[in-house]
Amino acid sequence: MNQMVDINRSKIEREETAQARWSRFKPITTGDEYLESLRGRQITCYLFGESVANPVDHPIVRPSMNALKATYELATEDPELATAWSPLIDAQVNRFLHIVTSPNDLVMKNKMQRRMGQITGTCFQRCAGLDTISVLHSITYDIDAKHGTAYHTRYLEWLKNAQRNNIIVGAGMTDPKGDRSKRPHEQADPDMFMHVTRRTKEGLYVRGAKAHMTGGLNSHWICVMPTMNLGEKDKEFAVIGVVPADAAGMTFIYGRQSCDTRALEKGSIDQGNAKFGGQETLVVFDDVFIPWEHVFMDGEYEFAQELVTRFTAYHRASYVCKTGLGDVMVGAAAAIAEYNGADGASHIKDKLVEMTHLNETIFSSGIASSHESKKLASGIFMNDAMLANVCKHNVTRFPYEISRLAQDLAGGLMVTLPSQSDFEHDVAGPMLAKYFKGKEEIPLESRVRMLRLIENMTLGRNAVGYLTESMHGAGSPQAQRIQILRGMDVERKKNYAKKLADIPIAVVPK
């Protein structure tokens, strides 16, 4: 692996100052400016075994950038929903960069997330960063309170710049973990967990990798932070810091998705949702420098557990975004039923009701979790952890059932349709036009497009976001069950039962 270092070293001077790093940015106000901001960066990225010089115009990458672009556009189109006033810089900021200072801020976050899901039909990749910002606020505050450090001020300074420049921040949390039976410091290869390799007067260097990083390549800044509780011997792994995505030493390896290469085909129909997609990357940090101004934890290992707990509380409720995708599924299923001439059947209506019921049930848990939020010491609000876990746990189930019902309504044609090229072929095309013609008033292309959208969301590229990410993002189902077990306070509930059964509360087995 030693040669890895050399590849990137020359790109940018390594020990950049915080100021130098910010100097490369200018405030982004439109979606187009966002795209523009991603051009010309010295980023090392691999995709299909090739180095991608210009990801912005890569047909597989672009849809994932479009999804983030839409977060800028929503701020313009619906500022009440997608912006908020930031006292930090005394200005309206994109809500994805806003510090939540009330239960209502959290509820508005949920509503914006649902709206973004409706607009993009995929993972729009900006929530983990948003939730990271929230967590850092309270964690840096708490560390400072205990250790007399100055992380919170550093963090606020960085955040002001982030808000002013309206940047995207990606969350680098999941380490590769190596041998799961071992603690970080016990690993044969210490790089299995991100750790500090060197400290200089100017800052520190980190080494390791962050896996499954949502929208990694599309971010301007990346925040690295511990992925689980740490012990005293894991001190070198207890590091939080932010770096620009084009810092020296970073490599992005692009994760592939079901049907990803349809974006390389001629024509847009078979993609289903040609405009929007998600993105997951492996990001390798090969001695990446972080100036002290951008270091928010360095060795305070005992806060790692709480960091993760708070992050999952925020982030599991963020999965209400999937109700936006669920709205698209309901709409697509209703539309295809209509195109098929089946929308009057009672069983069709009933299935749409069931899909809606499940979708709104998810939404409920998110909203309820936000409503029940409590103020933390730093002044920020955190949503209710039990209900956030309940929300996410429903997300690991209901989208699969909604997807199954959508496939039911779509009919088998969804998976037997020929390609767009066949529809456009001189000989095959007219045959298809003749035999796949449905209701007089519905253009065949509309029917095909709707079927391809349902395929996209239940089997194709955005099924990754709607299904598998719903399962594993922010923790797999068992992770939620463990949290529910911890939080369910069964002793209190036993006492309710004992009281009604007229059993002395004291009856507790040893």
Added chain:
Amino acid sequence: MNQMVDINRSKIEREETAQARWSRFKPITTGDEYLESLRGRQITCYLFGESVANPVDHPIVRPSMNALKATYELATEDPELATAWSPLIDAQVNRFLHIVTSPNDLVMKNKMQRRMGQITGTCFQRCAGLDTISVLHSITYDIDAKHGTAYHTRYLEWLKNAQRNNIIVGAGMTDPKGDRSKRPHEQADPDMFMHVTRRTKEGLYVRGAKAHMTGGLNSHWICVMPTMNLGEKDKEFAVIGVVPADAAGMTFIYGRQSCDTRALEKGSIDQGNAKFGGQETLVVFDDVFIPWEHVFMDGEYEFAQELVTRFTAYHRASYVCKTGLGDVMVGAAAAIAEYNGADGASHIKDKLVEMTHLNETIFSSGIASSHESKKLASGIFMNDAMLANVCKHNVTRFPYEISRLAQDLAGGLMVTLPSQSDFEHDVAGPMLAKYFKGKEEIPLESRVRMLRLIENMTLGRNAVGYLTESMHGAGSPQAQRIQILRGMDVERKKNYAKKLADIPIAVVPK
């Protein structure tokens, strides 16, 4: 039926004034005063084919009164939760008589309901009345606005007295309905829907019956109101009014419940929950007089639909009370697993997690519905109807699964246990003591009591409240599905899908 009239006519002078009716009350502050207030009323009530002179001391009736009594006690024990300041009378009032003037009032209502469920393990019968009070506030206001009537003022006057005297109001909504294919005015027997039979200078007379009235006999006042939308020809059925439960012409017939007669047996163990129970009655109104001061609708049929819609929105979210019973189920299941020595098994913990997850999912939809409430013209808040339906719809499913899991953890002994008398028998008792002995440190009686509680809530008396009422109260499952269908705005969702599939929005079949 003509002789029915005579039975009651002489009891109390029929055309009582509003003032005379209130004069029989005095402010209730404690649970005991509540019980006392139910004594000595001239109530006609039938139970097991006998007229019950003193329901308060009837062993089958008392547990249902105890549940209501607990609503008084909670107000004393936890005033923040169970009382609120009423601007109407400038005093703290029981929250069950409080007008909801903010989303938080609705959330607090939900939390009080859950708490009451934890305390009683049954239906505590005061929610329908509470939701009725809320609905009347806005409906009377709206009728007045249209018709220039004075119902709202009358209603407020009555409510002030209700708050001052801290009374229980029962909701008389469900009419027998007769032939379901016919409208009220088309019925062969007009009494199938409550209707006005006569108007005098002092007031009006109503005739009909209200079925499944929760806690009817335990109420001080009963509000009658239409059960469904009405047309112009149904004008005589469009009546809202309040009457004391002991008004002349009223008859209560008590509904029986699974295992009800265990309350008549010697010993309390086999009842499972000897203290608390629910109550449903058929209440027959045989020309019952209502003075004008207590009439809140008389002929404004076009408001019946909206009345029902608002009532169901409030009341379907009130079913979060079942999460309190769910807490008891979780606690009982955990306790019996512990008594059985099985609480360490991973599948046991997993089932407790599942029960909790389902229970909290219900809670979420209630809280979310309350959070999303909107202000009505009268100044009162109404919770979100879609989420209220979602809440109730989950209540028609999850308690059954929670109950199934509780039976799983209980083990078969729950349904093969001999009676308390056998446990106390000279010969059989020692045999049972020997062979049913479990863990050394757990008294056999505790184990039996816990099993009987689970039986009580899954098969016995309070299974009525936890299961069947969860299914049908505030509308059967299909009623919620119809509301979800109406509210799901499928056209908007189709447009989300069309946009992503790049189909012109205009593509809509004729």
Added chain:
Amino acid sequence: MNQMVDINRSKIEREETAQARWSRFKPITTGDEYLESLRGRQITCYLFGESVANPVDHPIVRPSMNALKATYELATEDPELATAWSPLIDAQVNRFLHIVTSPNDLVMKNKMQRRMGQITGTCFQRCAGLDTISVLHSITYDIDAKHGTAYHTRYLEWLKNAQRNNIIVGAGMTDPKGDRSKRPHEQADPDMFMHVTRRTKEGLYVRGAKAHMTGGLNSHWICVMPTMNLGEKDKEFAVIGVVPADAAGMTFIYGRQSCDTRALEKGSIDQGNAKFGGQETLVVFDDVFIPWEHVFMDGEYEFAQELVTRFTAYHRASYVCKTGLGDVMVGAAAAIAEYNGADGASHIKDKLVEMTHLNETIFSSGIASSHESKKLASGIFMNDAMLANVCKHNVTRFPYEISRLAQDLAGGLMVTLPSQSDFEHDVAGPMLAKYFKGKEEIPLESRVRMLRLIENMTLGRNAVGYLTESMHGAGSPQAQRIQILRGMDVERKKNYAKKLADIPIAVVPK
């Protein structure tokens, strides 16, 4: 406990010969003869704290006897279904006493069980005995083959008498088990597992208890056998034998059921199913004598595990009987929907379809298990264990959902109906007749009766048989999951996957 012995000792001479025991029987051919055969026995039985001298005419006990009586009647009414030709005695015998010598015999058993469920709507209590007979055939054969004992011949002799006299045999399997963390020989009180206390020239004595014994009191003979695998030190617990239910030293303590005392009330309506019910008893064996001719295992502990495995394979498939109860549920739900005038609604039909689908899914697993049976060394067939576990496991789920759907169709009236006495009361009766009148052509009594039947099967007496026994009979859900885990042959399945993924089969972690 010492005085227990004396109570029974004098009743019947203790060391009866096998012949003497059989001499008390004469062949039973009709249901009435069955009832008659239960009279006049010197049985010690406790129910509601009283010794029951004549259980046959006890209103709570009789319905459970009626269910067994129906097994005799079916043999007359439908001999093809309910009898089989026995080569042992060269005559037709009741199929409940028949040795299964082909897959078809097992399938016919299943169909008879379903039919009995349809006829009785409850647990008819004769299956555990039937499955015991089957297991003993092969187990005694296998023990003899290994140890040169003569159990199989003894067993066949006893069985011939059983077939000739057409008796009921009850299965005594479940021991109280005491401290679950200890083996039988480790228990502080050895009686926690049935064991041999003494051996004489004539036979042996057993002591202990058998819990949850289905139809114990209604049986003529009881077979005691081990409840789990045994080790060498548990040798004294490795005993199988048959005794008449009125043998000296036996005590029956009756288990109570939800709503059991409705059978003591005036009138039959509120019982729902007044004719049939189930029965579970605790049977205490206080040094009960078994002559050697009736001992089928004595110390061969290593066969205990296999005995249990085979018994559960047979018995878990016997739970197809619940599809007969499921048929009743479907019929009752369909009937009440019709009485309510709702049978035309599409959601009603859909729910009936779902109930049927679930019910037939259970039936499938039973039939498939029987079809896939294999011949054992003794010449008898045993059904497929995996599919039998699958069958039973579905039985722990689907009846609960079928029951929930039946309650949905029933409507809330099911749990708010007044008692039969109120319907018959001079004043209340006419009111109820007026207000609960539904469709013109349906007598109110029919509607009430149908509702009470659904109550009976979902909350009342036969809910014990339809729900809780479905959960725990023949092993709780986790017991099936353990068997499925053992039998699922995951290594073979991994190899299928490896082959398709083109992974060398040898890739197996250490």
Added chain:
Amino acid sequence: MNQMVDINRSKIEREETAQARWSRFKPITTGDEYLESLRGRQITCYLFGESVANPVDHPIVRPSMNALKATYELATEDPELATAWSPLIDAQVNRFLHIVTSPNDLVMKNKMQRRMGQITGTCFQRCAGLDTISVLHSITYDIDAKHGTAYHTRYLEWLKNAQRNNIIVGAGMTDPKGDRSKRPHEQADPDMFMHVTRRTKEGLYVRGAKAHMTGGLNSHWICVMPTMNLGEKDKEFAVIGVVPADAAGMTFIYGRQSCDTRALEKGSIDQGNAKFGGQETLVVFDDVFIPWEHVFMDGEYEFAQELVTRFTAYHRASYVCKTGLGDVMVGAAAAIAEYNGADGASHIKDKLVEMTHLNETIFSSGIASSHESKKLASGIFMNDAMLANVCKHNVTRFPYEISRLAQDLAGGLMVTLPSQSDFEHDVAGPMLAKYFKGKEEIPLESRVRMLRLIENMTLGRNAVGYLTESMHGAGSPQAQRIQILRGMDVERKKNYAKKLADIPIAVVPK
């Protein structure tokens, strides 16, 4: 569309005799011979907008042929399972061409189908043809019996040749249907349903199309038959006949599948299951000739309904094949859990048990349906229609849940893995090797391959076969519900309920 005709007309002489058609075949005994038999045919096929001259060597097509090839290989490897003795030609034949003459034949069919699913992990495309053969046996017999026609003899002659040559027959059933509210003869374009366009001395011509034809291109012969019940005016649509796949006038248009083009990429890993796949085509019949010897129905419209009913009974039970795929899913999930080091966790084992339980439940309904088969007039057996519908209906649900659980066990890496090319890249490869390394003893490639297999079956190419085809093949869920509704005999079940509730059977509303 007129020019369509000319394209094919010259290829093969149109009015071929039956003999000429068979003369092109020679007996196939091995899988390789099967592939060889598909070469050099004059077939018109479109795929991705291009005419495919040699489908056999097309990388997207070949996996689907491999699946059929495996049916030949299984016959050699396991003749007891995959062959049967045919009295027609007095020889062993492939079971896919065998006439079922006993319940056991049907059970063996099911077991062969499960085995094929285990071997291929996809739809092996030979079942619809097999079930067609079975249906034609009885339907031609029944038509002859009524009309004195000679279809049955013709059919038997054709079948003998089919058996001798061991050919694949495809089932052409599903017509495009056009406007669903209209009968065939009412359609604006009569080609929306296959129909006779001309009759000559030698035979007849058909015109129309068959959609979603499974394995159409991989078949040697195709049987066209009506897709639904027909009336007298639909007489010209009542046609059954068999034609070789390369008959003049036929065009195949290939349906695309999720991730299909991965087969075109370098490397086999990302395909997940590189060897096997399914195939669906649209087959257009542009005046295709059928000699009289190969016509098995011509105008006997009244048998169309029964044809469809019998076909669906056979074919819905054929969906037990999915339990073979389910076995692969269980194995893949177990393997990846092991590779992830998580196979010891109790929740992992529990999920594998659940997957197995659901899978075996499906299997049960298939086996039970076969066991319960009844003999038809022609001497052939038909499986139980109710249980076949139950089987298929479970197939529309359980594979989705099994798939969800497999994704749970797989972990998120399944959808974030980079491409094979990245793993093989000089720079990216070593990084991936370093950071994705798991357990020491498991090669990374094995882990990646297993994840790609799970992706293949839950999102990718074979998810089409495992999920969407499970939903819609042999009729969508609602089709089964309609059949269950028809067959559930609710009146009989109502009578069971009435008898138990002691209601006169005569109480039936008008």
